[in-house]
Amino acid sequence: MPAHSPTPAAGELPPGLDVLWGRRERGRRGPQSELSVERIVAAAMELADADGLAAVSMAGVAKRLGFTTMSLYRHVTSKDELLQLMWNASAEGAQSLVLTGRGWRPRLREWAQIQRDLLDQHPWITQLPMATPPLAPNSLAFVELGLTALDGADLADADKLRALGLLSSYTLSEARMAHDARLATAAAGAPPPQFETVLRLVVDADTYPRLHRIAWAPGDPTDEYGSFLAGIDCILDGVEALSRRNRRARARRGAPGTRS
Incomplete structure (x- = not known):
């Protein structure tokens, strides 16, 4: 079987996305009809949660399910496709999420925290290849939720997407470093030295x-999540400054603004 998914023709969704968006019939051929995409993805996620993304292979998933590797290819065309399906499944329930903060800034902060919690639950997500923006249904539902959080901010749609991208990139990076630190702690039997300690x-x-x-400033250098939230607030300060600048510019022009 090929290691990579074939390049889709113009106007076609790439393998994986075509399944998720209902553009390709799911495989049901052969005597393994009780095997399904959902079971394959669930088994792959169990492997990744337990042993990391490197533990996920078509052969490993098949063994976990008690099927031959070939039987998996009747439902999932490649490991690349499986990874896309896993990413979408990790965000199951995104369509029903409700942000409770009052005002766009508390809502957007909550949105970033939800994303961080998901990454801490499934740290293998930070190891996924990300050559393109997330386009699976659950991913787009989460992006739509972030855009909804920004209702009331004086931002162009393009700036709203940039703000979400910046928050997501930062959250992804922080979650990966926290996960790597946990792995290092488990391997060494002690936490790695803190930045301030080495300084x-x-x-x-x-x-x-x-x-x-900085090295001798008061504070708790081990409070990783608190530091993460401080970084989120720093980003939100920039988003808020842009929103205020746009509001002032609109007021000078005498144009109607968006109330936050």
């Missing part, structure tokens, strides 16, 4: 006055 050992006040000040 205290190598920087002096004369050569690195600013880094020295």
Whole structure:
């Protein structure tokens, strides 16, 4: 079987997306009719949750389900397609999520926290190839939720998408580093040294006055999630500043604005 999905023709959805959007009939041939895409994806996610993305292979999933590897290809054309299906399944329930914050900023902060919680639950997502933006149904539902959170902000639609992309990229990066730190802790039997701890050992006040000040500043350097939220607030400060700037510009032009 090919290692990569074939290139779709113009106007066709790529393999994986065509299944998720109902553009391709799901395989039901042969005596393994009790096998389904849903069972395959669930087994693959169980493997990834337990042992990481590297543990996921068509042969490994087939073994876990008690089928031959060939039987899986009647339902999923490649591992690349399986990864897309897993990504979509990881966000199951996105269509029913409701943000409870009052105002666009609390709602968008909540949106980022939901994403972080999902990544902490399924850290293998941070290892997925991301050559294109997420286009699966659940992913788009989550993006739509983020755009809904931004209702009331004085931002162009393109800027709203950029804000969501920036929050997602930051959340993905922070979740990956937190996961890698947990793996390092498990392997070494002790947590890796904190950034500030190492700084205290190598920087002096004369050569690195600013880094020295950071190294000896009060605070808890082990509060990773608190640091993550501080970064989210920093991004939201920028989004809010852009919204205010647009509102002031609109007021100078005498154009009607969007109330937040």
